Amino acid sequence: MKSLLALSLQKQKRIQTFFFALILLGIVLLLSLVHNLFIMFLLSLVTFFLLSPAVNFFERRGLSRLNATLIPFLGMTAFFAILVVYFSPSLFDQATSLQEKIPAYLKTFQDFTGQWQTKLASDFKFLPKDLFQVPLQDYLLNWLGSAMAGLPEILSQSLTILFLVPLFAFFMLLEGRVLVRLILQFAPNHLFELFLNLNYQISSQIGGFIRARLIETVIISLVTWVGLGVLGFPYALLLAVLAGILNVIPYIGPVIGALPAFALALSNPELGAPYFWLFVIYGMGQLIDTVILVPFLVAKIVNLHPVTVIVSILVGAQFMGILGMIICIPLMSTLKVSFNSIYGHLTEFRNNA
Amino acid sequence: MIDFLWNPILKKTKLQRTVIDKLKENILFQDLNPAELTWLEKIVHLRTYQPGEVVFKQGDLGVGMYIIAKGTVNIYVEELNPQSGEVKSQLVTQLKENDFLGDLALVEVNSRRSATALCQDECSLIGFFKPDLIEVTERNARSGVKILFRLSEVLGQRLKETTSKITVMRKKLQEKELKA
Numbered sequence: 161m162k163s164l165l166a167l168s169l170q171k172q173k174r175i176q177t178f179f180f181a182l183i184l185l186g187i188v189l190l191l192s193l194v195h196n197l198f199i200m201f202l203l204s205l206v207t208f209f210l211l212s213p214a215v216n217f218f219e220r221r222g223l224s225r226l227n228a229t230l231i232p233f234l235g236m237t238a239f240f241a242i243l244v245v246y247f248s249p250s251l252f253d254q255a256t257s258l259q260e261k262i263p264a265y266l267k268t269f270q271d272f273t274g275q276w277q278t279k280l281a282s283d284f285k286f287l288p289k290d291l292f293q294v295p296l297q298d299y300l301l302n303w304l305g306s307a308m309a310g311l312p313e314i315l316s317q318s319l320t321i322l323f324l325v326p327l328f329a330f331f332m333l334l335e336g337r338v339l340v341r342l343i344l345q346f347a348p349n350h351l352f353e354l355f356l357n358l359n360y361q362i363s364s365q366i367g368g369f370i371r372a373r374l375i376e377t378v379i380i381s382l383v384t385w386v387g388l389g390v391l392g393f394p395y396a397l398l399l400a401v402l403a404g405i406l407n408v409i410p411y412i413g414p415v416i417g418a419l420p421a422f423a424l425a426l427s428n429p430e431l432g433a434p435y436f437w438l439f440v441i442y443g444m445g446q447l448i449d450t451v452i453l454v455p456f457l458v459a460k461i462v463n464l465h466p467v468t469v470i471v472s473i474l475v476g477a478q479f480m481g482i483l484g485m486i487i488c489i490p491l492m493s494t495l496k497v498s499f500n501s502i503y504g505h506l507t508e509f510r511n512n513a
Numbered sequence: 514m515i516d517f518l519w520n521p522i523l524k525k526t527k528l529q530r531t532v533i534d535k536l537k538e539n540i541l542f543q544d545l546n547p548a549e550l551t552w553l554e555k556i557v558h559l560r561t562y563q564p565g566e567v568v569f570k571q572g573d574l575g576v577g578m579y580i581i582a583k584g585t586v587n588i589y590v591e592e593l594n595p596q597s598g599e600v601k602s603q604l605v606t607q608l609k610e611n612d613f614l615g616d617l618a619l620v621e622v623n624s625r626r627s628a629t630a631l632c633q634d635e636c637s638l639i640g641f642f643k644p645d646l647i648e649v650t651e652r653n654a655r656s657g658v659k660i661l662f663r664l665s666e667v668l669g670q671r672l673k674e675t676t677s678k679i680t681v682m683r684k685k686l687q688e689k690e691l692k693a
Contacts, residue, residue, distance in 0.1 A: 169566055172563065216651045219653065220651070220652065220653065338555070341555075341558070345558075349566060349567075349568070350567070353569070353573075353574070353576045353577070353640075356558075356576060356642055357576045357643075357644070359644070360644035
């Protein structure tokens, strides 16, 4: 009788586990197969983690969840409206001016690379001549051409994302916990506490990480903007925003972020080759990041080995390019937390079996 | 929004009312007012268990406590006999409706269950876990403080009982030593 009961319990456990795994798999498939859904989900998650402390603050003050969610949302909209009104003309002017000057910059760049190719070919005569006749400018023009051709599609996608992300984030803040609770209801009893704890650990770790990285991005952008502004370097705002965003990629991000400024200085002799000052400005940003921001904001949140970080960046770049490089670290720490918790649970389960 | 889809508007279901009543009867939540209890009902988790099903095992990582809404839960302590290597399971206590178990896990870091909880019959348990307690304190500090005060009271009471038991045992041991 007892063994019959145990058998029926085992069967029920297996069925419940199967259906719960099916639900989780369905969510993963939905996110990965529906066009743009994964990016929208990620951006909504960033907005969610950014605003949730403010929503909780207003709720603690006695406001309903709806009103507590509406206030930071309206605040964020006002903030972006001010940003757009004040900064977009300047950003737009800089982008337009850059677009107009690209042919001239390319010409300088073409002359520069041509000179170097000729010099290298005369210095290293023993090497095959074809090696120095790589049409670098053609590659660059082709790349720019394809980037421009894809621009309308990227813009339309961005508009859809920009419209839907706040909507998703709003409902995540308002009812996200209810949705998680609803999914957890389907978890079998023996896995329930594990998944509840996993959800909590991942949310707190990723939330802290996203908030820390956003603060870091803003500070690096500001430092670079002020530095380039004092230097009188063109496109200061554009370059500063780029440096701030790319700084999120560990190790190589700051280098990629600084490259456009150096390329601009290289292709524009009128600027007077301010390489030293560019080094100082970008170096200052990195110094503030390494000495102050990372130890106080980021280090304690994501504890990954440098080799793991580099491998994650390579894998991220392989699958999703720059976006992959940016999201690989929070994704890797999510995997680490999940692996540790599930492994701990399984080994514990075996010890007690 | 999801609530609107799943539950009738402005009408508490029988299940919701049962959960609220059970929460109200529990010492940890007895200071909460009706509005706070209704709000808390949306945070706790109602789980059902079959007869013979394990709620948690001794040594498992524990995340929180359970209130028995329906049924009986047996608590066993497993002891390893170092000579024979056998694990002996001993029934320590039987918990009935409105009793609660696992509350220490709410405040402990990396808490391990000190006993095994097994359902004797079909049980309904209300789970209240550490992430839920943190959510309560983050979203409604007033309710959080009320719960934490009561939790401290329960844990203080337990400590008091344990201390008095240890004192009695120590006295007995001293008497034994004196006699010897």
